[in-house]
Amino acid sequence: MLRFFAPLIAPLVGALFVCSLLWAIVMSPHAPAAHLASEEFHLAPKAIHYSFEGPLGRYDNEQLQRGFQVYKEVCSACHSMRLVAFRDLEEIGFTKPEVKALAKGWATETPSLNPDTGEAATRKSLPSDFFPGPYPNEIAARAGNNNALPPDMSLLAKAREGGPAYIASLVTGYADVPADLKKQFPDFNVPPGLHYNPYFANLNIAMPPPLVSDGQVTYADGTKATRLQMATDVSAFLMWAAEPKLENRKRTGIAVVGYLIIATLLAFAAYRNIWHGRKH
């Protein structure tokens, strides 16, 4: 008996799963899904080239410093960067005294305790402190921004599909709703407090345009501060903030891969040598 039935178990179990799938196919709705405005009018990030791309890419410290300036003067009014410390700025070419001065003069101070009363207080930042954010907590951040939460910027360039190019495209991408869109999707509207931006996934973003005009910041190195220039610089700075060890990583990588190629060629030679004359 068992001898006869045992070989049938597997096909029967298999048939059960297959039938369940066939039934699912029969039962599935065949109406084509409705198109959405966010599928039709969403744009891929602009093609922006950065110095840190490619296996030999390096950060451009002057660009990072300009980008830092944009962050400091524009973005940091709403966006925190809690994982980056002032001391890290030495890596992008600021000197120790400059870092000290930047920390001391930061718009918001570092939270601390009053040493006499133990009450919450603030103090001037030191190079070892992380950037203090503009809001003490999430509730305050939402309250100050129409219930939208400005995301922390420490990892933003790695936490968004498209990376720095996406960020640069987004901040320069604000536009009026295209006539085509209104024609195709009469129901589409931009709710009050939101802004149309085709680079944002569902087209309506809570952040007001951060870079409103050319020359919004004045670069010390004389670079012309067009909106795209500021956007590119700040997105490069955000990439550095998210991945500060990028240069070290790529440099190490070249050495490691170079070593491994030689080692592997040697290993191949040794392998052929040992198997020499042996058919296999």
Place this chain on the structure above:
Amino acid sequence: MATLETTDDPNQRPPVIGGAYDEGQGARRRDFLNIAAVSFAGVGAAAVLIPLVNQMNPSADVLALAAVEVDLSKIAAGSGIKIAWRKQPVFVRYLMPAEIAEAKAVPVASLRDPQTLDERTKPGHENWLITMAVCTHLGCVPLGITPTESRGQYGGYFCPCHGSQYDTAGRIRAGPAPKNLVVPEYAFKSATTVQIG
């Protein structure tokens, strides 16, 4: 292996079969390549150890030492406070005139770690003794920063772990510790503010 014979013909490469690899003459000529490959791999393996070991060294945030400012105005004469610097305790002590005199009276040559009080304080501020609160024996925190704690036979500090005794200049006088309490790097910012580090 025992059932297998050896060949007398030197021109014939001994076929290697199930048994051990035969280190014959043909093989020896090529040894160099195998040794080179293995040594090169060994160098790589040793290089990999560097980051694997180095990761246990203090990280960048630990090394980014914050300097600590201390307000001296609230310290009573004859007492002191303990503050944290580099995650280690530091004694800031307001010496009484009698304690200063006592420290100065000790013949320096008789000390285990000869140092004068002047060498251990800043000129004009001999009444402020600032030392690490870390016993130089094995790292316990000595007692005696406030008069309510035992200060040992020499009126300075007493380490409860192994009985080291320090005098009013924080110098080792008795017990197993080899050195005086370490004086950290510090500077007076004003008459009542000191920055350590």
Place this chain on the structure above:
Amino acid sequence: MSFPWAAHYAPKNPFMRWMDEKLPLPRLVYNAVGAGYPVPRNLNYFWNFGVLAGAALGIQIITGVILAMHYAANGLVAFDSVEHIMRDVNSGWLIRYAHANGASFFFIVVYMHIFRGLYYGSYKAPREMVWLLGVVIFLLMMATAFMGYVLPWGQMSFWGAQVITGFFSAIPVVGEPIRMWLLGGFAPDNDALNRFFSLHYLLPFVIAAVIVLHIWALHLPGSNNPTGVAVQGPEDTVPFHPYYTAKDGFGLGVFLICFSLMVFFAPNALGHPDNYIPANPLSTPAHIVPEWYFLPFYAILKSFTANFLGVPAKLWGVMAMFGAILLLFFLPWIDRSPIRSGNYRPIYKKLFWVLVVDVLLLGYLGQAEVTPTVVLLSQLCAGYYFAHFLIVIPIIAKFETPLPLPNSISESVLHGEAAEAAPYGTAATA
């Protein structure tokens, strides 16, 4: 010891002789991966992947132990502690990227290892136990990888934990209590994170132990080979060392080059941007997908969309997903063809490649956005997956006419080169 002609360990050095008497560890190594283990002489490069899987586990354990020195398994600080590793710990970025990509490479080589076993019939008698232990290792790997992905406590970590523990809620009656027990709460939180960390640290050592059993079980019958024909005599084998140590050394080099290219030049390519956002229990990312190595099974899970025979679709999906892996346990008995190697099974060989394409497609569909076409395709692919293992394999095993097998490994390799085929010495005068 598997073959009577295997070399015997005979230390010449007095210290090694003393060692052999007191603790015969060198002898064990010699017989396991040294000159004392005769291996078929005709293994191709697909046989490198077992050793590479061992190397990948080694990389994971070393980098993992180091990461645990810096990581903090607490919901409040876990995310920041990972960033502390990336930014401030000396070479921390290297160790973390190596660990994150190491998991992917472990799966790549293990998948190659599994498919090699499927093609060459390595799961068949007398190696059923080797296969069963291999499936156990695969399951342990999946559990370890899942729990490891939770530890950075980003958005994908959190929602991965939420979704995967949600599988258990498909079980009738006891499902929800089991899920709560796994998580230690209503949703993933500190308690879940802590137990996942504990188990994530433990399981790799369990995997290492099962690998020892896997190799032990392998050494009784000896390795399979591309012809699938059993070893018949000394002329069919070469000693593992130096022949296969050399070959594996070369394979390891190629593996490390590929691995390094990912770690140093595209360390986040296999990850997901959302995991750089701290876990937020109040908002699910728009497009959640598991790590790539789970995608085929995830596609199977999603393709069961209708209640059938009174069983809800969710339970079908979960049963099918687990079933897709668990059926591998029965494979040695489902496939009753006496021929091992796919080289001599004309129909099986073609269907093997159909399965490979099927699984790759499932992987693609697992991460694709859900549209009616994607759903239909994954239903067809999932259907083939089950049909392949449970229906097609038993049938072709019965009706397939195999190609003529070589009489022995050496015959297939040497084609009449008597000098090399003859046991050592006996052909000297020929």
